[in-house]
Each structure stands twice: as structure tokens, then as C-alpha cells.
Amino acid sequence: MDCAARTHSVVFSALFPKNSANSRVFTVKCSSKNLSLDGASSGLVERPWKVADARLVLEDGSIWKAKSFGARGTQVGEVVFNTSLTGYQEIITDPSYAGQFVLMTNPHIGNTGMNFDDEESVQCFLAGLVIRSLSIRFAPQIGDAQRPLVTIWLKGTSWVYVSPIRVVYKATSHFHFKLWNSSSLIYQPLYHATDDVDTRAITRRLREDGSLIGVLSTENSKSDEELLEMSRTWDIVGVDLISGVSCKSPYQWIDRTGSDWEFNDNGRNKETFNVVAYDFGIKHNILRRLASYGCKITVVPSTWPASETLKMNPDGVLFSNGPGDPSAVPYAVEAVKELIGEVPVFGICMGHQLLGQALGGKTFKMKFGHHGGNHPVRNLRNGCVEISAQNHNYAVDPESLPDGVEVTHVNLNDGSCAGLASSKMKLMSLQYHPEASPGPHDSDPALSVVTEIGMDKALTTVVSLKSSTFWVSKKAKQEISNISNDLSNLSNTVEEKAKWIFNKLKGKPTKSLPDLLREYNLPCGLFPQNITCYEFDESNSKLIVYLPSTCEICFKDSSVMRYATRVKGTLSRGKLAGVDGMKTKVLVWVKVTSINVESYKSDKLWFNAGVKKSRSKVAYEIPRDAVKVEEF
Ligand SMILES: NC(=O)CC[C@H](N)C(=O)O
Structure with missing residues (x-):
């Protein structure tokens, strides 16, 4: 040389x-x-x-x-x-x-x-x-x-x-x-x-x-x-590559990520959760991050029977990443199937694909896959874009998934499915790597969902769940499923008002809040995108928006808006009047009483808050995440 x-x-x-x-x-x-x-x-x-x-x-x-x-x-x-x-x-x-x-x-x-x-x-x-x-x-x-x-x-x-x-x-x-x-x-x-x-x-x-x-x-x-x-x-399709990389017997994992990973509150030293992690080729940083999130982890081989896992009484089960074709490992799909619904489960990459298959969905081979540290993914729950590390050649076909399974994340480069969830079955999965080392770390908090508590939190407070027709909170969803049997028997006999409530809960309105505002010629960013849910009664134009906590947004024009946990108002074309639960800062905090657009084509928005003040409509065009504040 x-x-x-x-x-x-x-x-x-x-x-x-x-x-x-x-x-x-x-x-x-x-x-x-x-x-x-x-x-x-x-x-x-x-x-x-x-x-x-x-x-x-x-x-x-x-x-x-x-x-x-x-x-x-x-x-x-x-x-x-x-x-x-x-x-x-x-x-x-x-x-x-x-x-x-x-x-x-x-x-x-x-x-x-x-x-x-x-x-x-x-x-x-x-x-x-x-x-x-x-x-x-x-x-x-x-x-x-x-x-x-x-x-x-x-x-x-x-x-x-x-x-x-x-x-x-x-x-x-x-x-x-x-x-x-x-x-x-x-x-x-x-x-x-x-x-x-x-x-x-x-x-x-x-x-x-x-x-x-x-x-x-x-x-x-x-x-x-x-x-x-x-x-x-030679071909890679249809080959079980997992058996060549999985561990041969169970072992405990205790190592955590170092202090340079303390960029969020990992729940360190708070509560200990028992997690069983299926090793389909598990990356050590998944284990290190889970340990940092307070998990006591038992890693088991890819062929570990589901019945043995259940005997271990875990708080959650993780299905790891792994090489090759997910349809070449039917034994793993079987184990996943047996565990779904029995215990909260979380899948990463191969784990996500196996979950997709276990739910009855199909996976397919992509043209050249996703391999890199800069893949934009939209979290459909909160609208945020996460930059993610990815490494996969296969993907879940969302069309093949049964009803009740929600696609939670989408890869913005090609629209492929990047995450799944079902609150009923207590399952969540990501096609990419929330644990990615050296990063990006945008999705790291997703690792906390591997336990029941984490999953409950994610499914309720991560904002709202989109039902097919209406944005409803998880609590409302539960109530609906509890009473739905009774109601279907009684619906012929209930009086008009009860019917209306039922219809409302069941989901008559068909759009997201930004779409509703847009339809009424108001900028769709007037409310935070992390709202919990909203109600709109067309008969009297009453709009009620629910927020997870009192919160605040600083808009593009430097104006600041504060929201109570419930904002009420009357919505009409180009106008939100009789507002209750919104304040803006004009030296001191002043209650907003109405907001209206000057005219149909105008780019001016008028705020009534003590005095009438004009602001640029463009600053409110995009819904933003609000920051939690202590009081309204
Ligand atoms: N990182 C992974 O888990 C890869 C998953 C699967 N082997 C694929 O290529 O799609």
C-alpha cells in the first residue's frame, strides 16, 4: 500500500x-x-x-x-x-x-x-x-x-x-x-x-x-x-436473520445512559417498572434508556414463549429492533399476538413491524428503505415534527390494519407509517429509534410509554385522540364505550336533548378545530394545537375549547396570549365574540372579549381586550404548542 x-x-x-x-x-x-x-x-x-x-x-x-x-x-x-x-x-x-x-x-x-x-x-x-x-x-x-x-x-x-x-x-x-x-x-x-x-x-x-x-x-x-x-x-427476503443475533438465554440489564443524556426528567429514581424486552437484535441504548427511565429490565431471547413472559408479571413488554424480513419470523409474530391485550406493549422498528403483523396488518419491502439520522416524522397526535434516526427496509401498510388501530406517526419524506397505537389494547410502536445515539433526541420521551403508567399518560395527556369523526378526550371515549350498549337499546326512547348529547359525544362534528376555524374565516392558530378537545354547537354557535392546563403562547408578532383550561365563545363568520377564558398582555394582562377579522380578504385581526387593537392575521395562521403556566 x-x-x-x-x-x-x-x-x-x-x-x-x-x-x-x-x-x-x-x-x-x-x-x-x-x-x-x-x-x-x-x-x-x-x-x-x-x-x-x-x-x-x-x-x-x-x-x-x-x-x-x-x-x-x-x-x-x-x-x-x-x-x-x-x-x-x-x-x-x-x-x-x-x-x-x-x-x-x-x-x-x-x-x-x-x-x-x-x-x-x-x-x-x-x-x-x-x-x-x-x-x-x-x-x-x-x-x-x-x-x-x-x-x-x-x-x-x-x-x-x-x-x-x-x-x-x-x-x-x-x-x-x-x-x-x-x-x-x-x-x-x-x-x-x-x-x-x-x-x-x-x-x-x-x-x-x-x-x-x-x-x-x-x-x-x-x-x-x-x-x-x-x-x-443470494436473497435477503424471507430469511430469519433474528435467530442469528438474539441472545440465547434471559439476562438482566442495569446499565443506564450517562449524565450527558439527562436532557429530560427520565423519572430517574422515582418508581421501578419491570419490563421484559424481547431481543430481536436489541440495541444497547434502548436498554440503557429504559433503565434511565426507571425500568428493571429482563432481556429474553426472540423465541421466549409469551406464557413465560406473562408468568414474570411485567409492567410492560418491549419488542426490539432487529434485522431482516418481519414476515420471515412467524414465531415472533405469534408471541407478540399472545401478549397484546395482556400487558402494555411497545415496539421499536422490527418490534413495530411485528406488532403490525400481529394485529393482522401487512408489511412490505421499501425501495431503498430509510437509513439515517435526519428523517422528519409528524406526530399526528400533537402535529409536531420530530427529527428521527431510522434504519429499516420494511414498513407496515396502514391500509391493512384493522379498525381501532391508530396511525400516530407519519414519515414526512414519503408518507409511510412511522407509528401505531391502540389505547384499548395498550400498545404503541415506532418505526424509528427514539433511543438513537448520538441522536436526534426529539422522540426520546416516547420510551417512557413502555409501562402502563407511561402509556396511560401518553394516551391521555399527549393531547387528544382523534376518533373517526370528532376530537374527543380519552375519558369521553371511555364513557362512550361504557354506555354505548345501553344507548343503542334506548336511543329510540331518549328525549331530544339526550339524543343531542349522545350524538355530540358519538361524534357528529367532523373536523379538527383548525379546520373549523378556517371554515369560519378565522386564522387556525388562535388556539393552541395541544388542546384536549373541543365542542361546537351549531344551533347556537357556542364553541368550547378544552386545554390540558392553563397555558400561554407567544405569537409571531410578539403578542402573548394566555388560555384558561376552558375557553368559551360564540363563533360566527370572521368573529369569535363573548370570549371567556382568554387573556392578552397589554402592559398588564387583559381579558380578550372578542376577536374578529376586518373583512373577508383583510390580513388584519382585531382584538378587543380593554381597547380595540389591530394585529397581523398572518401571526395566527399556524397552530402552535402552548407552554404550561401556573395560573390563568
Ligand atoms: N432496525 C430495525 O429493526 C430494522 C427492521 C427490519 N429489519 C427492516 O429492515 O425494516
């Missing part, structure tokens, strides 16, 4: 294009001269690992020349691209990547080293890693900087040693790297790994054609045709 070379070329050739009768060979050369920021281009340092020529042959006939810095030999797998900028250690150790080559779209990998805290499993299960450029140097992470520059080989699972460029390197698990040659301090990943690959070009191909099967080989004795044949005869 010549690591001191100032320029290296990446050669891409394509044989046997999949859809072409004529074989084509073409070559693309691109220089990585300016890409290497890590010292390789200075000519001063050598890579402290051994490299070998490698080929990545894709099933579409393209062949990508590369340098292997990992295991030697030949490996087949499905190639998926991951758009995360950080977190490569967590990705490499995520068991959900079993059977897959992870191609990182971020060109520069390795620059933050590795550390003990970021391991997601005790072994790397991925088929291989494909990257553009591996850092020779890496910056020790905060906290590692003061470690002595010595070479130590710790017996057991960890090594600490120095690379030839005098940076402390900590290989946390012996399976990551083996000591290639202890005297010259060369280390080598035990999984297949290759760099100097034109990852952008392959990503474009995967986006166009979908995920492709590939073969990575360092063996010169194997011909391109042989490798291509291998890629075309």
Missing part, C-alpha cells in the same frame, strides 16, 4: 448491465487528492492498518474497485446507504444491519475514534462497511483526551493502544479489531470493510434501482462473473 501517495484513483467499471442485452464496460476516474484531511495527502503518515485490493460487485453488473481495510475473503449482502453524519460506531454495532453492507454517504468516517459507551451490541453483525475515506487520524472524544499515550493490551474484551501517529486508540471490543501485529501496532476490523469507493455514485444507483445485493471480495482467484453470479443467487 502506498498511503503517502498524493492522489489515488477510484476506478469504477460496469460489466453486464442488468437491463441491457449488450455488455458494456466503462470507467470513471475520480481523484481523492483533496478529500483526505487526515494526513494521508501530506505524505507523512501511513495508515495503521493493512489494506488489500477489493471488488464490490453489485447484482446490476457494476463492479467497484476498492481498498479493503477489514476482513479478508468474500462476503455477500444487501447494500443500503446511510445518510448519518455521525454515529458510525453505533451503526457498525447495530445488529439490525445483519446481512447488509452499510454504505455511508458521509465521505469522512473514523475521525472521532471509538469509545466504550457507544457500543450497540457485543458483536458486529453487519455484512460489511463501505465508505469513501477512512480517517487515519482521529480526535479523541471529550473525556478521552487525557488518557496516557501508552500501549496496553487489556486482557478480555478491551484494548487500549497507540497508533503510530501517537493518538490514543481505544478498541472497545475485541471483535472490532484484532491485533494484527502487536509490535507494529496495526489493527484491523474483523468485519468486511472497504474505502476508496465512489459512494456517491453507488448511492445514486441505489436510489434509482432500490437496494441491491452485492458481493465484496478480496480474493483475486474469484472472477467477476463468479461474484456477480453469487450476488444474483
Whole structure:
């Protein structure tokens, strides 16, 4: 290897294009001269690992020349691209990547080293890693900087040693790297790994054609045709990959996330909940986060019988993430089925897909899936967008789900189902990773739902539940189901008023509050989006809006509005009059008595609060989350 070379070329050739009768060979050369920021281009340092020529042959006939810095030999797998900028250690150790080559779209990998805290499993299960450029140097992470520059080989699972460029390197698990040659301090990943690959070009191909099967080989004795044949005869669909990554017997988990994760009140040291976690390839950070949320966790193998779980009398059951096709593991779906309704259950990723199937729904394979740390998801309960970390190739088809199962989250990139819930069955699930390390942490609070208390809280106070026709609180829903049998017998005999109440509870109004306001030509952000429910009686135009607590919003025009837990008013075209329960700040807090739009097309909104004051209508166009305040 010549690591001191100032320029290296990446050669891409394509044989046997999949859809072409004529074989084509073409070559693309691109220089990585300016890409290497890590010292390789200075000519001063050598890579402290051994490299070998490698080929990545894709099933579409393209062949990508590369340098292997990992295991030697030949490996087949499905190639998926991951758009995360950080977190490569967590990705490499995520068991959900079993059977897959992870191609990182971020060109520069390795620059933050590795550390003990970021391991997601005790072994790397991925088929291989494909990257553009591996850092020779890496910056020790905060906290590692003061470690002595010595070479130590710790017996057991960890090594600490120095690379030839005098940076402390900590290989946390012996399976990551083996000591290639202890005297010259060369280390080598035990999984297949290759760099100097034109990852952008392959990503474009995967986006166009979908995920492709590939073969990575360092063996010169194997011909391109042989490798291509291998890629075309292997498949990942229908294969049970979970049994290869799950633990073999139950164990207790106690480790929590460190102090840098204390960005919310995790319920730490308050109450202890017993949780059984099914290990379909569970990421350790799920366990660490659950422990931080006050859970005492027993991890059980994927084949653990549901009856045994129930004997353990858990407060909640978690179905974890895991690799491969959810329809290839019917035994897991059966266990999930038996537990639904018996105990609160929460599913993450594979767990979510298994829940979908257990409920009678279907899963399907996506074109190239979602793999990255920047996926926008809308939480349909509160309208908020969460940025999430995702890693999946399959999804639940929401159309196939039975009535009573609510789609709670939607991926905003493609509209796919990203979360499910049923308050009746006490189940919730997310297609993505609320525990994501290094983040984003937007969805972290979702982990608290794994217990009954957490789930109750989530299902009632997370705002409102959308029934098919009306926004009703959970309490109202329960009341309806309690009395619905009686009412269906009595409905012919009840007097008009009772009928009206029944109809109202049952759900005559058909829209959300923002839609109602819009229909009356009022800006839909006049009320917080985290309202609990609302009632509107068309016969006398009375509107009552319920809020979970007294709260406040600062609008775009810097005006501040405060709301009581119940706001009443008379709604008519362009006007909300006789308002009770709303205040605005005009030096002091003043009760709002009416709000009206100047004229149909006007962008002015008039507030009557002591005096009549004009405000810009645009500032109230989007419903916002209100912040809880102590008093109205
Ligand atoms: N992270 C996961 O749990 C992955 C789920 C499933 N194996 C998929 O690819 O869709």
C-alpha cells in the first residue's frame, strides 16, 4: 500500500448491465487528492492498518474497485446507504444491519475514534462497511483526551493502544479489531470493510434501482462473473436473520445512559417498572434508556414463549429492533399476538413491524428503505415534527390494519407509517429509534410509554385522540364505550336533548378545530394545537375549547396570549365574540372579549381586550404548542 501517495484513483467499471442485452464496460476516474484531511495527502503518515485490493460487485453488473481495510475473503449482502453524519460506531454495532453492507454517504468516517459507551451490541453483525475515506487520524472524544499515550493490551474484551501517529486508540471490543501485529501496532476490523469507493455514485444507483445485493471480495482467484453470479443467487427476503443475533438465554440489564443524556426528567429514581424486552437484535441504548427511565429490565431471547413472559408479571413488554424480513419470523409474530391485550406493549422498528403483523396488518419491502439520522416524522397526535434516526427496509401498510388501530406517526419524506397505537389494547410502536445515539433526541420521551403508567399518560395527556369523526378526550371515549350498549337499546326512547348529547359525544362534528376555524374565516392558530378537545354547537354557535392546563403562547408578532383550561365563545363568520377564558398582555394582562377579522380578504385581526387593537392575521395562521403556566 502506498498511503503517502498524493492522489489515488477510484476506478469504477460496469460489466453486464442488468437491463441491457449488450455488455458494456466503462470507467470513471475520480481523484481523492483533496478529500483526505487526515494526513494521508501530506505524505507523512501511513495508515495503521493493512489494506488489500477489493471488488464490490453489485447484482446490476457494476463492479467497484476498492481498498479493503477489514476482513479478508468474500462476503455477500444487501447494500443500503446511510445518510448519518455521525454515529458510525453505533451503526457498525447495530445488529439490525445483519446481512447488509452499510454504505455511508458521509465521505469522512473514523475521525472521532471509538469509545466504550457507544457500543450497540457485543458483536458486529453487519455484512460489511463501505465508505469513501477512512480517517487515519482521529480526535479523541471529550473525556478521552487525557488518557496516557501508552500501549496496553487489556486482557478480555478491551484494548487500549497507540497508533503510530501517537493518538490514543481505544478498541472497545475485541471483535472490532484484532491485533494484527502487536509490535507494529496495526489493527484491523474483523468485519468486511472497504474505502476508496465512489459512494456517491453507488448511492445514486441505489436510489434509482432500490437496494441491491452485492458481493465484496478480496480474493483475486474469484472472477467477476463468479461474484456477480453469487450476488444474483443470494436473497435477503424471507430469511430469519433474528435467530442469528438474539441472545440465547434471559439476562438482566442495569446499565443506564450517562449524565450527558439527562436532557429530560427520565423519572430517574422515582418508581421501578419491570419490563421484559424481547431481543430481536436489541440495541444497547434502548436498554440503557429504559433503565434511565426507571425500568428493571429482563432481556429474553426472540423465541421466549409469551406464557413465560406473562408468568414474570411485567409492567410492560418491549419488542426490539432487529434485522431482516418481519414476515420471515412467524414465531415472533405469534408471541407478540399472545401478549397484546395482556400487558402494555411497545415496539421499536422490527418490534413495530411485528406488532403490525400481529394485529393482522401487512408489511412490505421499501425501495431503498430509510437509513439515517435526519428523517422528519409528524406526530399526528400533537402535529409536531420530530427529527428521527431510522434504519429499516420494511414498513407496515396502514391500509391493512384493522379498525381501532391508530396511525400516530407519519414519515414526512414519503408518507409511510412511522407509528401505531391502540389505547384499548395498550400498545404503541415506532418505526424509528427514539433511543438513537448520538441522536436526534426529539422522540426520546416516547420510551417512557413502555409501562402502563407511561402509556396511560401518553394516551391521555399527549393531547387528544382523534376518533373517526370528532376530537374527543380519552375519558369521553371511555364513557362512550361504557354506555354505548345501553344507548343503542334506548336511543329510540331518549328525549331530544339526550339524543343531542349522545350524538355530540358519538361524534357528529367532523373536523379538527383548525379546520373549523378556517371554515369560519378565522386564522387556525388562535388556539393552541395541544388542546384536549373541543365542542361546537351549531344551533347556537357556542364553541368550547378544552386545554390540558392553563397555558400561554407567544405569537409571531410578539403578542402573548394566555388560555384558561376552558375557553368559551360564540363563533360566527370572521368573529369569535363573548370570549371567556382568554387573556392578552397589554402592559398588564387583559381579558380578550372578542376577536374578529376586518373583512373577508383583510390580513388584519382585531382584538378587543380593554381597547380595540389591530394585529397581523398572518401571526395566527399556524397552530402552535402552548407552554404550561401556573395560573390563568
Ligand atoms: N432496525 C430495525 O429493526 C430494522 C427492521 C427490519 N429489519 C427492516 O429492515 O425494516
